Amino acid sequence: MLAGSHDVAVTRRNSPTVKRRRLALTLRKLREQTGLSSTEAARRVDHDASWLSRIEIADVRPHPNDVRALLTLYGMTGEEAEAVIEVARQAKQRGWWQQYSDVLPTWFTTYVGMESEASVLRIYECQMVHGLLQTEDYARAVFHGAPVPMRDGEVERQVSLRMERQVILGSEDQPALRVILDEGAVRRAVGGPKVLRGQIDRLLQESERRLIQIQLLPFGAGTGFDGSFTILDFPPLPAPYPDAAEDRLVYIDTLTGALYLERPAEVAAYATAFEQLCAVALSPSETRDTLRRIGQELAV
Structure with missing residues (x-):
């Protein structure tokens, strides 16, 4: 539907950009709550220091398995962890x-x-x-x-x-x-x-x-x-x-x-x-x- 044609309501398309940004904010907040530096947290999940820093500024899209490893490190499990991992999957999709x-x-x-x-x-x-x-x-x-x-x-x-x-x-x-x-x-x-x-x-x-x-x-x-x-x-x-x-x-x-x-x-x-x-x-x-x-x- 183009602008100016308002007869039919449509569902807004989800944005992987917003999901990636929200994921970045959440992972940074969880890491800071544990008291870990980005360097130490990255090392514990077998990545170099710059990897996690780039994730936390939404510069890269982490693989859901890496997100799961980080959440385990930060002590998050269960439904909350699965919700974060699902957002990580959505963040890897292509935008319209x-x-x-x-x-x-x-x-x-x-x-x-x-x-x-x-x-x-x-x-x-x-x-x-x-x-x-x-x-x-x-x-x-x-x-x-x-x-x-x-x-x-x-x-x-x-x-x-x-x-x-x-x-x-x-x-x-x-x-x-x-x-x-x-x-x-x-x-x-x-x-x-x-x-x-x-x-x-x-x-x-x-x-x-x-x-x-x-x-x-x-x-x-x-x-x-x-x-x-x-x-x-x-x-x-x-x-x-x-x-x-x-x-x-x-x-x-x-x-x-x-x-x-x-x-x-x-x-x-x-x-x-x-x-x-x-x-x-x-x-x-x-x-x-x-x-x-x-x-x-x-x-x-």
Whole structure:
């Protein structure tokens, strides 16, 4: 189902990226509770020190048998251990996005995998409409105007990937979206007036849907933030998985890579910034009124 077609609800596709990250957090927490260093723990299950360190930062996907050995070392058995091992199996599966590996940079692959299974997305965009809310024409214009030139075939593959990402908005368990768009992002004539008008209509349509809140940060607010960012919340895995805590991270896109911030102080700073931006942005109803006016101006 492509974006804009909301007749049929679909089940969101599970993300091995999120499973690998949760597994990494759980194994690190269990090791730390035992008082073992990563070097000593790796040695006891017949691996070198760097092996476990890479697992604990979700850089590699461990074999389920190795996970079982680590859990035994950490004193975990029974249903909890089996739940962790099952997540290890799921983490080794291929993600749906790997069919786009020819145009998908490694650093963005991680984000797509996490976006696919987030429960809440808090998004601030200061330059253009976020990819989850873009029309095909707008997305195509974005890629044609990218700082790094792309061939036509690459552009179409990127557009297709972007539309595939939007499937989560029509899923039965779709994430909650709280989106703040700088006014400049919806006035910048990406693709020309006709394309932008279609994009404005799309934003109006999405703003009426459940679990989606869109706010404009107007020029008159006199404040802003000097870079786009996304805060992703992930739901806890169901029992008997041992780690029931919810977690979140911040994603920041750059021209040639990305930053993933996970330290509590870093995440808290961005969460505070987001709430402050919400407070000075237009309300959802005021945002719809403003979007309609912008759309009418484009129709003249």
